[in-house]
Amino acid sequence: MIIKPLTSATHDWVKHFTVNHWSADTVVAHGKVFSPHLLPGFVAILNNERIGLVTYHICDGSCEIITLDSLHHGIGVGTALIEAVKVEARQAGCQRLWLVTTNDNLDALGFYQKRGFMLVAVHRHAVEQARRVKPSIPLIGENGIPIRDEIELEMVLD
Numbered sequence: 001m002i003i004k005p006l007t008s009a010t011h012d013w014v015k016h017f018t019v020n021h022w023s024a025d026t027v028v029a030h031g032k033v034f035s036p037h038l039l040p041g042f043v044a045i046l047n048n049e050r051i052g053l054v055t056y057h058i059c060d061g062s063c064e065i066i067t068l069d070s071l072h073h074g075i076g077v078g079t080a081l082i083e084a085v086k087v088e089a090r091q092a093g094c095q096r097l098w099l100v101t102t103n104d105n106l107d108a109l110g111f112y113q114k115r116g117f118m119l120v121a122v123h124r125h126a127v128e129q130a131r132r133v134k135p136s137i138p139l140i141g142e143n144g145i146p147i148r149d150e151i152e153l154e155m156v157l158d
């Protein structure tokens with residue numbers, strides 16, 4: 001597997017990918033609307049096939065992971081993409097790597113904590129607010145759990 005930075009050549013693919021995986025070409029986190037195809041990020045490639053995507057946003061010494069998706073679970077794609085962002089964030093002088101995920105996403109909560117992220121906050125009803133901006137956010141998410149809250153996780157970079 002190789003990990004490559006996104007370029008203008010991957011722009012349309014990222015947009016299409018986001019529509020397919022996040023129900024529109026934007027994502028909403030903590031009240032902000034992000035367009036992943038306009039963000040920096042990395043793609044994971046195996047046998048000439050794109051099998052994973054991460055996008056991130058750097059602001060005020062913090063690096064936020066905006067989207068992370070693996071199309072081949074359990075072979076290290078998600079881990080490799082996080083590692084690539086971590087290197088980039090450190091190089092950019094960031095002291096914090098962070099993200100929000102939703103309360104239903106038990107797999108992601110486990111995945112991030114096993115990779116050194118700590119839970120820092122629960123933003124109750126944040127997704128209900130986000131749905132006003134992006135009505136296509138489903139009501140029920142992973143594991144049949146209503147999607148309601150945002151959970152913030154962070155890793156301090158040394």
Ligand SMILES: CC(C)(COP(=O)(O)OP(=O)(O)OC[C@H]1O[C@@H](n2cnc3c(N)ncnc32)[C@H](O)[C@@H]1OP(=O)(O)O)[C@@H](O)C(=O)NCCC(=O)NCCS
Pocket residue numbers: 066067068069070071072073074075076077078079080099100101105107108110111114
């Ligand atoms: C969360 C998600 C990104 C994880 O991606 P993944 O590619 O399955 O992740 P990895 O393969 O790196 O790790 C998953 C498991 O595979 C195992 N694994 C196998 N080979 C591995 C390798 N070479 N390196 C690391 N882990 C490996 C690990 O043990 C890991 O299990 P653990 O979490 O219990 O330690 C993926 O489930 C996903 O796309 N979810 C849907 C979208 C989503 O929820 N995104 C996050 C919300 S922001």
